[in-house]
Amino acid sequence: MKYGSNLGYALEIINLTLNSGEKIGIVGRTGAGKSSLVKVLFRLTHENTSGSILIDGQDISKFGVGYYRPQLGMIPQESSMFSGSIRRNLDPLNQFNVEEISGQQQLFGLCRVIVRKRKIVVLDEATANVDLETDKSIQELIRKEFSNCTVLTIAHRLETIMNSDRIIVMDKGAIAEIGTPQELLAKNGMFAQLVKTSDFGQ
Template sequence: MLTGTKKVSNAGHNLKQELPLLSKYFVYTGLPREAPTTIEESQPLQSWPTDGTVEFRNYSMRYRENLDTVLNDISFSVGCKEKVGIVGRTAAGKSSLTYALLRLIEPAGGSIFIDGVDISTIGLQELRSKISIIPQDPALFAGTIRENLDPLNKFTDDEIWVAIRKGHIEDLVDKPTQTCDIDDDKSGPWVEGTGLDKWVEDDGKNFSVGQRQLVSLCRALLWERKILVLDEATANIDTKTDQIMQRVIREEFKGCTILTIAHRLRTVMDSDRILVMDQGRVAEFDTPVNLLAQNSLFKNLVESMEFNEKVQAISS
């Protein structure tokens, strides 16, 4: 039965009444299905990936059929435990690499390999459960801190507290807060509580942007996956929170492969290599030192950033 419609009857006159509603329903749901979550005959080993190597081979992607490709014949590889910063101007294709890696969109050509396994041959659950991502706007759900960090209830309280302390949010969860206006009927648990029972409103509305990012970082610490993707994770947070995140990432994710899509170029200056995207293609891929030593796109981006900062300083 479709929500918001009458039950479809076998009678002709009732069916005629239902057809416009059914047509509208299918317009909104007529999207291609995602690939299977699990493919029994091609499940990787439970320990996969052990190294976290990532390789794009002649990869192309478009957001919809009949549209131009947004990634064009991309080829590059990221080694075990390597830290790669991904930069480029707006619409260069940076975030599209994340969509490709998580198979939110299927390729128009080419392949992506993680530890030598073609990710198109395995189920989406097997793939996505092995990658941690901290996006620009992290998803928090109505529930407790514990439920947000461990929605599948896989970890002990002690393990969760270890992640909380490593992520520097123990003060946040230990103290009751009332950081936003609420209706009378939403008093109590909507913004109160301490410890693992501290309440999180839908979308984390009772936390600041920086606090939501730190909670998202604690998730990644708890899950301990071999590949971490930071997709403009520090674009909207204050400098102090940015510094906390950068320190935690350096200290606690040493054994991970990290792909950082950067808004603030300073956050990727200590990367092993920098991948510069331009118009959906790999324009440059080298160490920061080598790129800054030549007339590169990366050097131009850095100089443009420094110029804008000087202008803002003068204006203020």
């Protein structure tokens, strides 16, 4: 994937299989390709892109984006709020009964995804702007509510991804390392260096 035909690759030679229900941490310095990976998953790039993404054996390019994107859950770093009630903020399209709807502002994005019961959820530095204690509470909620979901977490803190099943280390648009946190720490490679320097691409 390129952001322009005259630009270098933002992603190159990505070959990856994720298992249903797996919790994946994604790390790398700024410009490593973390956000680009999310953009191709959500089909936010059309030109200068080749390859395919299959979910349950189905090529996502065969689905209209109006059908496909709502099947995914996204919790961004900046959670938007609408004027009005908590109810309207959780369910702006009025799709759910009040019994189906489970306070800090950053938790709203999380709650929106929880009530929609998405099977694939992306957390794009979702807890970057909260204190460590709130981060822990959110991670516990994610583990409980998304236990059967495939969760991709773009990390900004070590604590956010150390309980992941596997960690993907991105570098220059490619997957530099992949493995369990313990395997990558023992390897003493790029992930171990990121941990030592706490450089998670903030």
